[in-house]
Amino acid sequence: MSAPTRILITAGEESADRHSGYLVRQIKKLLPDAEIFGMGGPEMADAGVEIIYSMKELSVMGFSEVLPKLAGILKVYSGLKKIILKRKPDIFIPVDLPDFNMRLAGFAKKHGAKVLYYIAPQAWAWRAYRARTLSHITDGLAVIFPFEEEFFKAGGVNARYVGHPFMEENNVNISDVSWPVKKIAILPGSRKDEISRMLPVMTRAKRIIDLRIKGIDWVLPVAKGLSHDLVGSLTDSDVNLVSDMPGADMAIVKSGTASFEMAMKGVPEIICYKTSAINYALARMFVKVNHIGMPNIASGKTVVPELIQYDFTEDRIAEEAMKYIQDDNLFNKVRTEFERLRSTLEGSQASSKVAQWVMSLVKNN
Secondary structure, three states: OOOOOEEEEEOOOHHHHHHHHHHHHHHHHHOOOOEEEEEEOHHHHHOOOEEEEEHHHHOOOOHHHHHHHHHHHHHHHHHHHHHHHHHOOOEEEEEOOHHHHHHHHHHHHHOOOEEEEEOOOOOOOOOOOHHHHHHHHOOEEEEOOHHHHHHHHHOOOOEEEOOOOHHHHOOOOHHHOOOOOOEEEEEOOOOHHHHHHHHHHHHHHHHHHHHHOOOOEEEEEOOOOOOHHHHHOOOOOOEEEEOOOOOOOEEEEEOOHHHHHHHHOOOOEEEEEOOOHHHHHHHHHHOOOOOOOHHHHHHOOOOOOEEEHHHOOHHHHHHHHHHHHHOHHHHHHHHHHHHHHHHOOOOOOHHHHHHHHHHHHHHOO
């Protein structure tokens, strides 16, 4: 009787944990006896992953925010290296989190594991040399946007477009979005530090909007593992705190996965971002793209406004919000652009395709 397939998988934040949970469920359909272990969160645990390290231990963003937690990050990294040596996984699936996962992928590859990277590092935005690195440390790279496949293939990577996992994880219903705007979602992020930075400014913008327009309902999703009391203390009492991604007519959203999810729901949005001064200065030096919001990047143009760093103020947020609230032509133009973007991604089954790729790599090991 052959030994069960051993799979190491690592994810470092909420959306990657969710995508990994879906992937693991698909893998278990093909490899029901597989031993799957690694680093992640509640979604991976619910899918049956043996969580050795919690993703909370790596919950940082930006250059300066890594330094205070560096010792803990290195401890997790060292621990995972020991697990690779001890448990000898047949395949390693790093999910996003490039600064951490690429180093671990190189180590795993060196010690005999197949490596299938899921959700590509954004090397097309900065650190383009990562494409060449990935060609040496991976057996495959599963990318979630069509334009990424060509970019990484040009760098010698065995890249394959598998579709965006959001399209299979969510019941996308654009008919719930309508004008005039009656419900606005506030999405300040999923980490405590970014919520503390973003939510007070978004709340002050809400108050300006409330003075100009009566009867708006406000909703804010609280990520798993976060305290509703903590989030509630940073916003107004009439903001409805919910557990799931809300339906809304408009969104004020931190740049990241949530901005893309809103786009796929057809929700006109204002993309916001603010980091420390040093992180921003360094990013300006290295980032080579004109946009930071994935809806704009994937569309190849400015579809929705981006309020970044010094533009991220309550007055600017309120100004952009009022444009949507007062102009149905603008509102519907954005919805049309999002529908066009969504049409390029519909029908994909990312988790199923990646699971099949995992099985093929394991069988050929």
